[in-house]
Amino acid sequence: MAYIAGHTPAVLKGHAARSADDCAAYLLPHIKPTDHILDIGCGPGTITLGFAQRVPQGRVVGLDISDTLIEENARAAEQKGITNVAYHVGSIFQLPFPDASFDVTHCHQVLCHLTDPQAAMAEMIRVTKPGGGVVAAREAIMETMVIYPPRLALTSWKEKLQQMHRRTGQHPGAGQALHHWAMQLGIKPTQIRSSVGTFCYTGQEQREWWGSVWEQRCVSAEWEESMVVPGIATRDELKEMSLAWKEWQGKEEAWFAMMHGELLVWV
Numbered sequence: 001m002a003y004i005a006g007h008t009p010a011v012l013k014g015h016a017a018r019s020a021d022d023c024a025a026y027l028l029p030h031i032k033p034t035d036h037i038l039d040i041g042c043g044p045g046t047i048t049l050g051f052a053q054r055v056p057q058g059r060v061v062g063l064d065i066s067d068t069l070i071e072e073n074a075r076a077a078e079q080k081g082i083t084n085v086a087y088h089v090g091s092i093f094q095l096p097f098p099d100a101s102f103d104v105t106h107c108h109q110v111l112c113h114l115t116d117p118q119a120a121m122a123e124m125i126r127v128t129k130p131g132g133g134v135v136a137a138r139e140a141i142m143e144t145m146v147i148y149p150p151r152l153a154l155t156s157w158k159e160k161l162q163q164m165h166r167r168t169g170q171h172p173g174a175g176q177a178l179h180h181w182a183m184q185l186g187i188k189p190t191q192i193r194s195s196v197g198t199f200c201y202t203g204q205e206q207r208e209w210w211g212s213v214w215e216q217r218c219v220s221a222e223w224e225e226s227m228v229v230p231g232i233a234t235r236d237e238l239k240e241m242s243l244a245w246k247e248w249q250g251k252e253e254a255w256f257a258m259m260h261g262e263l264l265v266w267v
């Protein structure tokens with residue numbers, strides 16, 4: 001299935017602000033300088049490049065279903081002179097690598113967008129080296145989003161966003177089920193480490209960045225398609241949400257948080 005958020009400038013502005021330090025802190029202590037790492041659904045590749053810096057004697061592969069993103073990422077790595085990273089177009093459901101290819105197989109905010117995240121996780125396990133290799137995933141738990149100060153249009157944004165994900169068979173609460181999905185794939189509890197990480201956006205720079213991402217996304221062609229067409233929200237409601245995010249940016253006390261489930265599996 002296509003990535004329904006699309007890769008518009010507003011979406012990419014949100015993803016490109018992410019770093020390995022912010023989004024993969026639970027995994028970083030387990031990475032060795034010689035590791036061969038696969039970053040699946042790498043998006044604009046900022047987390048991928050963070051991994052590359054941590055494995056000077058190793059290699060990183062960034063993979064995404066979007067060919068345009070992959071081309072841009074490869075150009076960006078070349079411009080930065082980073083030589084231990086390569087990018088591939090491909091799907092998490094059919095990873096174009098033999099069994100046991102990687103020391104670390106990672107994804108961030110990808111399984112929550114899939115209709116069959118367990119099949120994807122099984123592929124991640126397949127390409128990871130048994131006897132020491134690590135599978136790592138960090139996924140949203142959207143029901144834990146807290147938006148301060150509270151406002152009806154923003155509460156509605158939170159509910160309808162999850163509704164949109166569920167309607168298309170995605171998993172807005174993926175983060176709380178990661179360990180269970182792994183167990184159902186035959187992974188023993190002793191091979192699993194579960195933790196929780198948070199997004200917390202506050203202060204002028206972060207609230208202007210996050211608020212402007214959603215001010216634009218709420219009235220984008222992609223949201224027209226995924227919210228208005230199936231009848232989840234009206235165009236007027238989306239305009240109200242966009243305006244509420246615009247106003248939110250201007251409030252000094254504005255604050256946003258969300259929990260993520262983090263999973264490490266030693267295969």
Ligand SMILES: C[S@@+](CC[C@H](N)C(=O)[O-])C[C@H]1O[C@@H](n2cnc3c(N)ncnc32)[C@H](O)[C@@H]1O
Binds near residue numbers: 002018040044092110
């Ligand atoms: C929410 S973005 C996350 C990007 C990046 N991991 C980050 O956190 O900044 C999800 C990414 O997964 C990619 N994606 C969606 N379905 C995919 C699939 N079946 N196989 C590989 N990548 C996929 C999308 O193209 C998109 O770039």
